[in-house]
Amino acid sequence: MARHLLFWPVVLMLGGTAFAQLKEFKPGFNLFSKEQDIQLGKEAAAQVQKQMEVINNPKLQAFIDRIGNRLAAQPQAGGFPYTFKVVNDPSINAFALPGGPTFVNTGLIAAADNEDQLAAVMAHEISHVSLRHGTNQASKANLIQLPAMLAGAVIGNGSLLGQLAGAGIGLGANSVLLKFSRNAETQADLTGAQLMGNAGYNPIEMARFFEKLEASGGKAGPQFLSDHPNPGNRMKAIQDQIRFMPKQEYTAGANSNFREIQAIVKGLPAAKPKTLANTLKPSADTAPSGQFKEFRGKSFSLSYPDNWEVFGDKNGNAVTIAPRSGLAQDANGQVQVGYGLMASFYIPQGRDQVDLNQDTAGLVQQLQQTNPGLEVGNQKPRRIKLNGQDALVTTMFSQSPYRGETEHDTLVTVARPDGLLYLILIAPAKDEQKLQATFDNMIRSLRF
Ligand SMILES: [Zn+2]
Incomplete structure (x- = not known):
């Protein structure tokens, strides 16, 4: 009372x-x-x-x-x-x-x-x-894994729930x-x-x-x-x-x-509880075709290689665009993106207004917390114009899901009314040169 x-x-x-x-x-x-x-x-x-x-x-x-x-x-x-x-x-x-x-x-x-x-x-x-x-x-x-999770629901027999469970979102107490x-x-x-x-x-x-x-x-x-x-x-x-x-x-x-x-x-007999096991299988490769087609999402559109696929749902705000073979499920059943692009929103905490510099720093910090071993390159984030708007390009490195490989992650962020829109372009460092032109095309094609 x-x-x-x-x-x-x-x-x-x-x-x-x-x-x-x-x-x-x-x-x-x-x-x-x-x-x-x-x-x-x-x-x-x-x-x-x-x-x-x-x-x-x-x-x-x-x-x-x-x-x-x-x-x-x-x-x-x-x-x-x-x-x-x-x-x-x-x-x-x-x-x-x-x-x-x-x-x-x-x-x-x-x-x-x-x-x-x-x-x-x-x-x-x-x-x-x-x-x-x-x-x-x-x-x-602000689950950074969300775009990959939404992708994971579509590959192999991975399930959306299984992906969420891997990120600590289950049906248990306090879910x-x-x-x-x-x-x-x-x-x-x-x-x-x-x-x-x-x-x-x-x-x-x-x-x-x-x-x-x-x-x-x-x-x-x-x-x-x-x-x-x-x-x-x-x-x-x-x-x-x-x-x-x-x-x-x-x-x-x-x-x-x-x-x-x-x-x-x-009059019913007393309840008897049961337990369950969750199984997810690993999935199994492709260079960009050089031809592009357009992804039109709910809050943004961009071009991508026509032999890559969009995972997730166009009516949502989080997608992964990748060659099917560029996605792998790890031992915990979580989908890892080895090649491709992840796009989603980062929501500032405790503020309504998005601040490009501050929220990019917040996002990087969160990425580092959820991906141990993720490092930010020596260069300061680069300021570019995307579709007439200020954007930041941050270069990062991490452990690739491909064994023994270093991964190059290019983070592109732009302030939108709904939150900080971010793209992460992912490739093993050794293939970075090969993918550079493709990634540049994808970034420059971004429209709101
Ligand atoms: Zn309620």
């Missing part, structure tokens, strides 16, 4: 009359495309189903599908291909993976007072999916894919309240259920609150949102078979 009082003045200022209207939100900055959200969620769901005991009970499934499909059909659900499963787990929780797979614990069904309260938690989860909070956070984590900022929690509450109301469920039941969970807290509190913490003044914020929603009768949860469903859940 002290927590509520603590945030009271802040909320008063932010939630005062100036914002007295329905609050609606849009997804934030993202390196992933919507399709990659969906792919990542599918892969992660396959893992979850190996680790957790999904219940195969027709009545239970029909019940959860009925609620889920009703919620998923609302505009706030963003049109993702949602699926709904019940997991045999006594903790009071639910979670949704990027792109739509949603899992509801038996413990949550047992703890809810009515169908509307269960729908409230599901609407909150669906809102995290439609607002793309998981991949938004992964994008903002950025499943544990969100306070701001994201507020968005999921308010979008969820609107969503459930549209679907015919009484949104006040969301505030009531969260209040009940907090009251039953104890020291650790129910798992749901630890995964989706109160962003401050939660109940009041939901009530405020409801005031601006159209008045209607909420009948979706009337005549519910909720008690019968709770009885089924309570």
